[in-house]
Amino acid sequence: MFANAPTWTTARIDLLKSHFEAGLSCREIAASIGVSRNAVIGKLSRLRLTRETTGDEPPPNRPAKERRPKPGPRRQYEMLRVVYREKDPADDAAVVSEHRCSLFELNQERCRWPISTPGAEDFCFCGNTPLKGMPYCRGHTRLAYRPGSRQRVARG
Template sequence: MFATLPTWTVERVDLLKAHFAAGLSCRQIAAEIGVSRNAVIGKLSRLGLTREKSGDEFRPRKPRERRGRPVPRLQYEMLRQVYDETAFTDTPVISEQRCSLFELSKERCRWPVNSENEAFAFCGNPPLAGLPYCTGHTRLAYRSLARRAG
């Protein structure tokens, strides 16, 4: 059994490929070539030319949804790294060099520490490079961030 006329002449196939490459939808290609949309879809699949979803319209991929994070990514990654390294040493943080607000500097952990003797003090331990807290307090900071991020 032969169909009366072949739908897909060489010229039409070339057009089909060209339009497909140009990003036209199946419906648009069909209108351009003068065949049915189903014929376009069928021919494309036979040629192995498929898009992500072999549907109608050409849809550009959605960019990944960005998760709202409360801290800059780099810092978050650093915190996570520290947390991973120290996750199994769940010892309380000892702040031996507590200092006041006015004594804080880049060389001192600025985690607030409540104590009975002092009204208000900061940890004062040497902080990790690039972070405002010492190892133990970085871990605590990460925990609270992780909770917030859900």
């Protein structure tokens, strides 16, 4: 064995170049010349013989779509959620309207839940302090938005 015998003789380099230009793969060139594939790759690299990459480029970066919830006030929904989450034993009790008022006295600070029958003489509104962002007080908000029952009739 000639330990110092160069792997790449002039003849082999010529073969390498011709095979490379012929379009042979590194494996095929290696087999043809009788050297390892790694040797072919290394030599091609040193000779700066590189093939143009085709289709190996990474796809262009696409900005990931952010799925953010749409901004916007969901105050009423949140309010209802809070109301329903609270466990209050008085929830099912009749709502006490201690500040009843007439239609003309209604304003933003008064629950507009109608008491009694519309058109009746004693017709009035609840008048309690409404929940923030809601037209009704806490008790009437529950009644108004209770799923399955729009209006509750006092039991008994």
